[in-house]
Amino acid sequence: MSIEKIPVTIITGFLGAGKTTLVRHLMQNPQGRRLAILVNEFGDLGIDGDILKGCADANCPEDAIVELTNGCLCCTVADDFVPTIEALLARPQPPDHILIETSGLALPKPLLKAFDWPDLRSRITVDGVIAVADAEAVADGRFAPDLAAIARQRLADSSIDHDTPLGEVFEDQVACADIVILNKADLVSPNRLAEARKTVLAEAPRSIPVLEVTEGRIDPRVVLGLGAAAENDLDARPSHHEDHDSHDHDDFETIVVTLPADTNAETIVARMEAIARDHSVLRAKGYVAVAGKPMRLLVQGVGTRVRAQFDRPWRADEPRISRIVVIAERGFDHDAITAVLNG
Numbered sequence: 001m002s003i004e005k006i007p008v009t010i011i012t013g014f015l016g017a018g019k020t021t022l023v024r025h026l027m028q029n030p031q032g033r034r035l036a037i038l039v040n041e042f043g044d045l046g047i048d049g050d051i052l053k054g055c056a057d058a059n060c061p062e063d064a065i066v067e068l069t070n071g072c073l074c075c076t077v078a079d080d081f082v083p084t085i086e087a088l089l090a091r092p093q094p095p096d097h098i099l100i101e102t103s104g105l106a107l108p109k110p111l112l113k114a115f116d117w118p119d120l121r122s123r124i125t126v127d128g129v130i131a132v133a134d135a136e137a138v139a140d141g142r143f144a145p146d147l148a149a150i151a152r153q154r155l156a157d158s159s160i161d162h163d164t165p166l167g168e169v170f171e172d173q174v175a176c177a178d179i180v181i182l183n184k185a186d187l188v189s190p191n192r193l194a195e196a197r198k199t200v201l202a203e204a205p206r207s208i209p210v211l212e213v214t215e216g217r218i219d220p221r222v223v224l225g226l227g228a229a230a231e232n233d234l235d236a237r238p239s240h241h242e243d244h245d246s247h248d249h250d251d252f253e254t255i256v257v258t259l260p261a262d263t264n265a266e267t268i269v270a271r272m273e274a275i276a277r278d279h280s281v282l283r284a285k286g287y288v289a290v291a292g293k294p295m296r297l298l299v300q301g302v303g304t305r306v307r308a309q310f311d312r313p314w315r316a317d318e319p320r321i322s323r324i325v326v327i328a329e330r331g332f333d334h335d336a337i338t339a340v341l342n343g
């Protein structure tokens, strides 16, 4: 008797590129699949998991959405990741397809290697690695190599080819992908979109489709059911950190800032724009209690673009606390950012 392996799709992509938005779209268009979602993010507020649970339905009930918030999947494979997958497979109604949303700083290759574990190999297969890229950020050159730094490195040691921390994470994610989703096509002109596509293709070590998308809206048949068996194809997916000795996300830090009670929505959006502009914050997100509003305000900043929307009423059993997770390159000024957010 042969047992069909359960396909797993890994969704990678830099901070704020639109991974959660894509996963939500796939959950809302399951096309008969019983999905399970494993979501990993930095900071322990579990915002992505919360957003996804908001779209739970019969095809993907809340308990099929599992969050791993402590640390990074690629570092906690044995302790957290394998047991979590095993628990999903042991459910009375196991999923037909598992989606894994990695943290925006995660390197996909070490995670991919985990699928080589004998216990997992026999039961699941990596159907495909989807890298989501922010078309505007790519077109702006935010992941471009720091040419001056490379030149300095080469002078010091000709064998080293260091990149910027952002550039390395981006390159690793594209190099691992079977498909790149160039998301946020609405934010750039056709010319800039074409530039972004060229940049992505230049990073890809092999020929892969690059699809232009807005709000993660793509036909699930295009991204699910690829049958890539990526766990058998590791060599075609080069990484800056093959041996996982040093870690790209050591280059980034996260803090959680608690705001005074009942902040005003416009004020908090303006402050989030200010920390991105003046302190190079890469990503900020959280829930805010707005004076006089029974609904919770979800605020999301990607670079200087900030979106805010009321997502659901505060529950009676949860305190109206406003908290924002802030991520930037290591060494950023925690006190200054906390002060700006607090006004």
Ligand SMILES: Nc1nc2c(ncn2[C@@H]2O[C@H](COP(=O)(O)OP(=O)(O)OP(=O)(O)O)[C@@H](O)[C@H]2O)c(=O)[nH]1
Pocket (backbone or CB within 6 Å): 013, 014, 015, 016, 017, 018, 019, 020, 021, 022, 041, 048, 103, 104, 183, 184, 185, 186, 187, 213, 214, 215, 216, 283, 300, 301, 302, 307
């Ligand atoms: N304009 C525009 N905004 C988008 C699009 N897709 C997503 N966004 C917004 O971009 C922000 C980040 O989207 P997410 O889906 O949370 O991104 P993510 O990659 O999951 O973010 P992290 O998990 O923090 O790395 C949110 O405010 C989204 O509403 C798009 O196509 N166009």
